[in-house]
Amino acid sequence: MGTFEIRGGTSLKGELTPQGAKNEALQVLCAVLLTGEKVTISNLPDIIDVNKLINLLQVMGVKIEKVERGTYVFKASDIDLAYLDTEDFAKRAASLRGSIMIVGPLLARFGKGLIPKPGGDKIGRRRLDTHFEGFAKLGGKFNYNPKTFFYTVEAKKLVGTYIHLDEASVTGTANILMAAVLAKGETIIYNAACEPYLQQLCKMLNNMGAKITGIGSNKLYITGVKELKGCYHRVLPDMIEIGSFIGLAAMTKSEITIKDVAYPELGIIPNVFKKLGIQMELRGDDLYIPKQESYEVDTFIDGSILTISDAPWPGFTPDLLSIVLVTAIQAKGSVLIHQKMFESRLFFVDKLIDMGAQVILCDPHRAAVIGLNQQQPLRGISMTSPDIRAGVSLLIAALSAEGTSTIHNIEQIDRGYQDIDIRLNNLGADIRRL
Incomplete structure (x- = not known):
């Protein structure tokens, strides 16, 4: 069983080209x-x-x-x-x-x-x-x-x-x-x-x-x-990987350009991340994510807490709810994440709580995230990846955290992300494959 060792707390900078979907x-x-x-x-x-x-x-x-x-x-x-x-x-x-x-x-x-x-x-x-x-x-x-x-x-x-x-x-x-x-x-x-x-x-x-x-x-x-x-x-560029990089940029206060994203095929994905307060700019077919010291969650018109849920396309893809959840940890404001389609997909939240995240797992389908607004960094811990998307969410959390984290069972991450450690290290990350 492979392991990533991650030294977090570093901002990244550079360009990433998404893999095929x-x-x-x-x-x-x-x-x-x-x-x-x-x-x-x-x-x-x-x-x-x-x-x-x-x-x-x-x-x-x-x-x-x-x-x-x-x-x-x-x-x-x-x-x-x-x-x-x-x-x-x-x-x-x-x-x-x-x-x-x-x-x-x-x-x-x-x-x-x-x-x-x-x-x-x-x-x-x-x-x-x-x-x-x-x-x-x-x-x-x-x-x-x-x-x-x-x-x-x-x-x-x-x-x-x-x-x-x-x-x-x-x-x-x-x-x-x-x-x-x-x-x-x-x-x-x-x-x-x-x-x-x-x-x-x-x-x-x-x-x-x-x-x-x-x-x-x-x-x-x-x-x-x-x-x-x-x-x-x-094959189209992978919209799940593109969403993962958007969340990564926000969590780690990084300046990242995602190349050749096939923007018209992304549907409402960019808008959902914008609701978390993440800025982005379309430059041709490249998506530029500037460095942000903080990002503030929108509320609904009546002032109630924002809810982000998955739905069949053209709704928001369930594969990105784990990424949205972890990204919301350092936002200013609160979000309710509602995973409607799979009842075990939020069962990695306990690791995030151990890292210092303010998350309440309401039931197998819903988690309330109270954002830390970058005022309190997460701390590095040892954890195990339960599935592809949760694994990358934990990797994003580890890259934003202070200290060293280890993620075991990284074969789950390798099932869906090509050379993720090499590509992120080229941007300044510190990920070792053990």
Whole structure:
């Protein structure tokens, strides 16, 4: 288990270029299974979760050529379906939650998709019903083996239909969408997720020959085609990493320029951080965060305490609530953080309290933060990262704290952030990887 040792209390200065979007990368990588032709994808982040999925595709029979760091050519012309019944497949696929999205492409192209119960962050209940209910409506026959923990869905022929999702699941929408593009006739997916990741997947599939309209809305129309061809696709910059850097700059009183942020794709993310009093300036497509000695939280019009909560896109992404929470620790004023979607995502607050933060965990979904207004620095402690976003939130807290902190289980951070220690050290941070 790896460890970061952080000496905090130092302001940072310089430029950062965000990595490719992790959540988009996992979707578009699964889409290469839909065609036997070459698919080139660039700006893939070099992180554990993405590399695990690339390795899984390779052992499934996808021919992979690495052009340069972040750019790969994939050719899924000879998939080894027998491998899916092996113990090695079960072990590899179970270690990565994003592996669930290979099921839709496999079902659409080969008539059978299967996956073991996937792993991932322990942030609460993350059911898979939405995925398999969608496949069933397209004509798939679902089976779950409680002894092997394997989910299987089979279909001789998929037929387009109307699907009203019971939740706007991003991975569920992506999975059903990838199955529907090769189904016979028209499919309508209502209450679909519409995150930029999903929009990017739709654009990639259309470039491959799919017929998808309604992109960017919660109602997708898919006219099935017989086959898809190859394409080139570039992954967007990671909006979660961009939000993390905004919070980092404020907490550490740093002057940071975030390069090439694809600002129109950030939605309300910048405005939420502005509500915490964080200043920023858009310079071309770069986001400049000036050094601030303090930042003051807005209140609602009637003077009541600001509440920041997550919601399906175009609402505020749940992946950034942990970052907002830790950033609010040194703000002037109070904030109520309401994590609606995952009941275990706030279970790192005890570490922040040990560091000196004024946070009240009201229940598994809500935390009240009373800002310290930079009058009292946090203190360094030893802690363990429970998930990707909490891990980076703890890293931000440690960089702002006086003294030395240690963060164990940093593999969680490495799952979602590429070379985070090296990139921050280049700005003046003091992070040692032990």
